[in-house]
Amino acid sequence: MKVLVTGGAGFIGSNFLHYVVNKYPNDKFVCLDALTYAGNYSNLYPILNKENFKFVKGDITDREFLDNLFSHENFDCVVNFAAESHVDNSIKNPEIFLKTNILGTQCLMDMSLKYKVKRYHQVSTDEVYGDLPLDKPELLFTEDTPIRTSSPYSASKASADLLVQAYIRTFNLPATISRCSNNYGPYQFPEKLIPVVISKAIKNENIPVYGTGENVRDWIHVHDHNVGIDLILRNGKIGEVYNLGGRSEKTNLELVKLILKLLKKPEDLITFVPDRKGHDLRYAIDSSKIERELGWKREYEFEKGIEETINWYLKNQKWMDEIFSGEYKQKYKENN
Ligand SMILES: NC(=O)c1ccc[n+]([C@@H]2O[C@H](COP(=O)([O-])OP(=O)(O)OC[C@H]3O[C@@H](n4cnc5c(N)ncnc54)[C@H](O)[C@@H]3O)[C@@H](O)[C@H]2O)c1
Numbered sequence: 001m002k003v004l005v006t007g008g009a010g011f012i013g014s015n016f017l018h019y020v021v022n023k024y025p026n027d028k029f030v031c032l033d034a035l036t037y038a039g040n041y042s043n044l045y046p047i048l049n050k051e052n053f054k055f056v057k058g059d060i061t062d063r064e065f066l067d068n069l070f071s072h073e074n075f076d077c078v079v080n081f082a083a084e085s086h087v088d089n090s091i092k093n094p095e096i097f098l099k100t101n102i103l104g105t106q107c108l109m110d111m112s113l114k115y116k117v118k119r120y121h122q123v124s125t126d127e128v129y130g131d132l133p134l135d136k137p138e139l140l141f142t143e144d145t146p147i148r149t150s151s152p153y154s155a156s157k158a159s160a161d162l163l164v165q166a167y168i169r170t171f172n173l174p175a176t177i178s179r180c181s182n183n184y185g186p187y188q189f190p191e192k193l194i195p196v197v198i199s200k201a202i203k204n205e206n207i208p209v210y211g212t213g214e215n216v217r218d219w220i221h222v223h224d225h226n227v228g229i230d231l232i233l234r235n236g237k238i239g240e241v242y243n244l245g246g247r248s249e250k251t252n253l254e255l256v257k258l259i260l261k262l263l264k265k266p267e268d269l270i271t272f273v274p275d276r277k278g279h280d281l282r283y284a285i286d287s288s289k290i291e292r293e294l295g296w297k298r299e300y301e302f303e304k305g306i307e308e309t310i311n312w313y314l315k316n317q318k319w320m321d322e323i324f325s326g327e328y329k330q331k332y333k334e335n336n
Helices: 011-023 041-047 063-073 087-092 095-114 152-171 193-202 222-235 252-262 288-294 302-315 317-325 327-335
Strands: 002-006 028-033 053-057 077-080 119-125 175-180 182-184 207-210 216-221 241-244 249-251 270-273
Touching: 002 011, 002 063, 011 028, 011 041, 011 222, 041 053, 041 327, 063 095, 077 095, 077 222, 087 152, 095 119, 095 152, 119 152, 119 222, 152 175, 175 222, 182 222, 182 302, 193 207, 193 252, 193 302, 193 317, 207 252, 216 222, 216 252, 216 302, 222 241, 222 288, 241 288, 249 252, 252 270, 252 302, 302 317, 317 327
Parallel strands: 002 028, 002 077, 028 053, 077 119, 119 175, 175 241, 182 216, 207 270
Antiparallel strands: 216 249
């Protein structure tokens, strides 16, 4: 089969492509990415020479471009990772989030209907459920938890999810949705908490922590997320939502202290900064549906995953330096 993977030069999408391009040599994978500031062509170096892989630069909100691509490629499946993904940016400038995350999803679904794609998968987030109180650890998000968003980012992702559900009901789009908790792993853009902490700690720089650092996140290794998406794409039931979580809740402060300990750096690098506006308190996700129905199982315990991840960033400091210097933006031109 032929699969279109949008946003595949970003963090989760590139890890997904590394996994599936190698796992399914008889399937073909086309990565479509606009290479925004968060897209890094060099994330795709490990698979660029594979015969079943191709990169196309383009924007998911560009209907004419998409129509041309879909008419030539005859895709069986579409997996939509492409998004503006950083909450802080959505607080500063919501508009691009609405355009990419909502209208981009609509354009992709319109093309999927027009060209009779057999499966459309929307990569969503647990942030659409809002947050949970800190004093009720027994509460988890299930697929039936009402949508209740806090940031322009989560509102845009939730809007896209609702639109996907409307296209399933109204137009019979054969689609599925996954909602995952916070990912960590290789190739994460150093604007998100874990790579920020690692890169600053390596350079002995101050590490900003929002508020008192008590906000809780449920961390999942990116590989486990991607195994889940692949299972849903191949065996998931049309019309269904599947939650994916790491069962690994940590306060931000605990997480930062753990990374500092593993890097043998002092805790006094931690600097508390004014809290993020509308900051969600706690995310925690119940993944029992995908475990029960599709046999998904996490491979990574957090302790093992975070050590591996830290080692990856230590070994790949050039990758990080190229982002900080802006050099990564030239990688596509250099290779095409
Ligand atoms: N990072 C997480 O912890 C997490 C958790 C759950 C869900 N998600 C979702 O997973 C998806 C991928 O997240 P990520 O962390 O890899 O994001 P990312 O920011 O690292 O990557 C996003 C990619 O999308 C591309 N892109 C942006 N706008 C585009 C457009 N208009 N057309 C084509 N490509 C465009 C970027 O160039 C980039 O390569 C997103 O939909 C996000 O909402 C992320």
